[in-house]
Amino acid sequence: MTGAPTIxxxxxxxxxxxxxxxxxxxxxxxxxxxxxxxxxxxxxxxxSTVLRIVAGLSEATQGAVERPDGNIGFVFQEPTLMPWASxxxxxxxxxxLAHADDAQAHAAVVQALARVGLAEFAEAxxxxxxxxxxxxxxxxxxxxxxxxxxxMDEPFAALDEITRFKLNNDxxxxxxxxxxxxxxxxxxxxxxxxxSQRIVVMTPRPGRVFAEIPIAAPYxxxxxxxxxxxxxxxxxxxxxxxxxxxxxxxx
Amino acid sequence: MxxxxxxxxxxxxxxxxxxxxxxxxxxxxAIPPYVxxxxxxxxxxxxxxxxxxxxxxxxxxxxxxxxxMLAAVGGIVLAVAFNQWRLVEYSFYPxxxxxxxxxxxxxxxxxxxxxxxxxAVLACAWxxxxxPVLANTTLGLNSVDHNLIALFDLYKASRWQVLWNLKLPAxxxxxxxxxxxxxxxxxxxxVVAEIAAGSAGAGSGLAYRIAESGYRLNIPRMFAAxxxxxxxxxxxxxxxxxxxxxxxxxxxxxxxxxxx
Ligand SMILES: Nc1ncnc2c1ncn2[C@@H]1O[C@H](COP(=O)(O)OP(=O)(O)OP(=O)(O)O)[C@@H](O)[C@H]1O
Ligand SMILES: [Mg+2]
Numbered sequence: 001m002t003g004a005p006t007i008x009x010x011x012x013x014x015x016x017x018x019x020x021x022x023x024x025x026x027x028x029x030x031x032x033x034x035x036x037x038x039x040x041x042x043x044x045x046x047x048s049t050v051l052r053i054v055a056g057l058s059e060a061t062q063g064a065v066e067r068p069d070g071n072i073g074f075v076f077q078e079p080t081l082m083p084w085a086s087x088x089x090x091x092x093x094x095x096x097l098a099h100a101d102d103a104q105a106h107a108a109v110v111q112a113l114a115r116v117g118l119a120e121f122a123e124a125x126x127x128x129x130x131x132x133x134x135x136x137x138x139x140x141x142x143x144x145x146x147x148x149x150x151x152m153d154e155p156f157a158a159l160d161e162i163t164r165f166k167l168n169n170d171x172x173x174x175x176x177x178x179x180x181x182x183x184x185x186x187x188x189x190x191x192x193x194x195x196s197q198r199i200v201v202m203t204p205r206p207g208r209v210f211a212e213i214p215i216a217a218p219y220x221x222x223x224x225x226x227x228x229x230x231x232x233x234x235x236x237x238x239x240x241x242x243x244x245x246x247x248x249x250x251x
Numbered sequence: 252m253x254x255x256x257x258x259x260x261x262x263x264x265x266x267x268x269x270x271x272x273x274x275x276x277x278x279x280x281a282i283p284p285y286v287x288x289x290x291x292x293x294x295x296x297x298x299x300x301x302x303x304x305x306x307x308x309x310x311x312x313x314x315x316x317x318x319x320m321l322a323a324v325g326g327i328v329l330a331v332a333f334n335q336w337r338l339v340e341y342s343f344y345p346x347x348x349x350x351x352x353x354x355x356x357x358x359x360x361x362x363x364x365x366x367x368x369x370x371a372v373l374a375c376a377w378x379x380x381x382x383p384v385l386a387n388t389t390l391g392l393n394s395v396d397h398n399l400i401a402l403f404d405l406y407k408a409s410r411w412q413v414l415w416n417l418k419l420p421a422x423x424x425x426x427x428x429x430x431x432x433x434x435x436x437x438x439x440x441x442v443v444a445e446i447a448a449g450s451a452g453a454g455s456g457l458a459y460r461i462a463e464s465g466y467r468l469n470i471p472r473m474f475a476a477x478x479x480x481x482x483x484x485x486x487x488x489x490x491x492x493x494x495x496x497x498x499x500x501x502x503x504x505x506x507x508x509x510x511x
Contacts, residue, residue, distance in 0.1 A: 057401050074405050080398040084420045084502045096416070097406045125502050 004032040007068055007149060007181055008054055014062030014206075015049050023049040025206035027063070031183060033148070036175060038196035039185045040238070042246060046207030047185040048077075051151045054183065068149055073142030075152040079134035081126040081141075088113070088122040091141045098145075112140040115174050132163040136170070143174065150182045156191070168194055169222065176219055189239045194226060201241045204249030211241045288471040293478065296471040304460065304472075308479050311441055311456035314369070315487070318376025319437040323430055325377065326384025330426075333385075334392040334418065335410070351382040355440055359447035368448050372456075375444035380437035387429030391422025424503050427495040434487040442480065457483075 008031040015024040023046040031037050039047050052058035054067050055074050081090045088109055095105040113119050116136040126134055135155055142150060156164045172195060175182055186192050192199045193215055201211045215234060217225055225231055270290050276282070277289035284292055297304065329347070333340035355375055362371040395418055403413050445458035455463075457476050464473040499506035 052401075055401075055405055057404060070407070072405060074402065076398045076402075078398065080396065080402060082399065082417070082420065084423070093402075093416070094406045097403065097408045097412055127502060127504075127507065 004034050006030050006066070007033050008183070009066035010050070010053070010060075010063065011065075012063035013050075013053065013060045013065060015046070015053065015058070016061045022206040024053075024060075024208075026208050028209055029200060031181060033181055034179050035198065036182045036184065036196045038192035038199045039183060039202065040187065040189065040192045040199050040242060041202030041207060042204050042242075042249075043187060045202045045204050045249075047187075047202065048153055050207070051153050051183065051185055054149075055151050071145055071147045071149070073145065073147035073150045075135075075138055075142045075150070075155045077154045077157060079126065079131075079138040081134060081137055083126050086123050086125055087118060087129070087137045087140075090126070090137060091144050093141060094145045108144050108146075109140075112144040113137075115143060115177075116140045116170060132159055132167060135159065135167065139167075139171070139174075143178075146178065146180070148180055150180055152182065152184045154185050154187065157186070157188075164191070165226075171195065172219065172221060189235055189242060193231060193234050193238055194221060199238055199241075201238070201245050203245045210245035210248060213238055213241060285468050285470050288474055292471050293474040297475040297478065300472055300475060304457070304476060304479055307455060307457045307460045307476070308483060311438075311445065311458060311480070312483055314372050314441045314456065315376055315438045315483070318373050318441060319380055319434055319487075321373070321377045322380035322384055322433050322437060326381040326429065326433070327388050327426065329381075330385050330388035330392060330422075331414065331419075333389055335414065347382060347385055350378055355379050355443050356447070359444045362444070363448055372441055372444040372448065376437040376440035379440035379443075380433040383432040383436065384426070384429040387425040387432075388422055391425030392418045394425075395421045424495075424499055424505060427491075427498060431488070431491045431495060434491045435484055438480075438484050438487060 008029065010027055010029040013024055013027045013029075014022070016022050027046070027050065029037075029050070039050060041047050049058065051074075053060050053065060055072055056067065056069075057074075081087075082093070085093075091112055092105055092109045095108060100108075109122070110119070113122055116139050118133060118136055118140060121129060121133065121137075126137065129137065139152075139155065142152075156167050159167065168191065171182075182196075184192070184195060186195075197215055199213045199215065200209055201213065202208065203210045213234075217230060217234070274289050274291065277287060282289075288296070329343070333344065355378060358378065359371070359375050362374050365371075366374060399417055399421075400413070403417055408416070441456065442458040445456045446462050449459065449462060457480050460476045461473050461480070464470070464476065496506050501507070
């Protein structure tokens, strides 16, 4: 991805909450256009905080933040759908809020639902869907504006392994189709290696970057990659880095 | 399915048993009608005084309905205003509470001095009914999923878009619960004010009929009027429950029938 413009740059970013909790301290991150970056770290290290700052939902208390203004997609840890609205209405929400043209909005919703394999469930209500389907609806909603930057906060953490693998593949397929930038938060070593081009390992609170590990394996990645020796070796390396990060936090 | 039949059959069975016991007691102990009229006599009175009672029912019902509508609109508008402008909430909320905690029986005579009677009755119905709408709607508006709020923020939604597309629909279940309470309370408010007013005339409602029958020891008519009053209350409750069910049945846990 060399040569692509930097679209997110965090310089020495710190975040202290009103409660006095120092969530981030001296955090640096650069993300180029089209990149798939994973943020990996233990629970409570400030991953969600980074994502919220990049999304503009939260202000850094220190340092400089460069981020695109608008057209960002955000997938929360929970599906976060409006229970009173059908899947199609939920997915359409970003366009509705932007007063998009009706016909265009409809076409975009149909396409986004097709991308995540929910075309048949457009008129269903969230409570009629399984957990994985709700998550896909949530992803479709983030995709519907074709955002240049997708922020995903442990979107598959609550799902079983089989569903998670399937959604991982779906996500990679969509990413390759659209070639948008993705920042993907996870605390699973395996997931981060499978999905991303680069893993940013964070230390426990206050979160800092402990290591950046590029994953050279080419895309498309599939079950062959998941069972390859290369994958296993990379996972080991990343797990070691994570352990190192935890040890540093403990000392 | 079985459960459904029981839910309807058991209360009906209870009703029949109680009425039978009542009738039996009146006959067995030869209780005079001015102490306790039997069910048959109450029904006969209901039939004989139908014109009078029906007209009174209509009066009470109209006032109750008007009081309820005003309470619904007032409670919801005030809740939205409180939610949108904190200063409005700080200024008015204490007085809404004071209005609620002061017993309406004590306020009614005062209102009757300052307002013409129909208006005073309406005001009483409104005062007791609006607070549950306000309190419940406020609770609903304030307990919207914070991630959904963040999502609306992310897409740069305006205040009104957030209110209309997020907060109001999210508050709907609580709002409807408030309305259901308000329905019963507005009937109580109207009755209290009518009894406090106590003046006769063509425009007098059911509660007045009850008070009047009491003075004249016309106990059977008292019972007949009371019966109509509680039927009116039940009708209001069912109408509002149905409204709530229709509005929520597709999505809210309280109304949805989960398939297993
Ligand atoms: N709104 C808030 N107010 C106060 N403290 C907060 C707030 N949000 C997060 N924190 C604190 O900041 C730290 C980092 O939180 P954050 O949610 O970013 O962690 P995380 O890495 O996403 O954790 P997890 O993997 O469990 O989701 C935590 O210690 C948390 O207690
Ligand atoms: Mg988090």
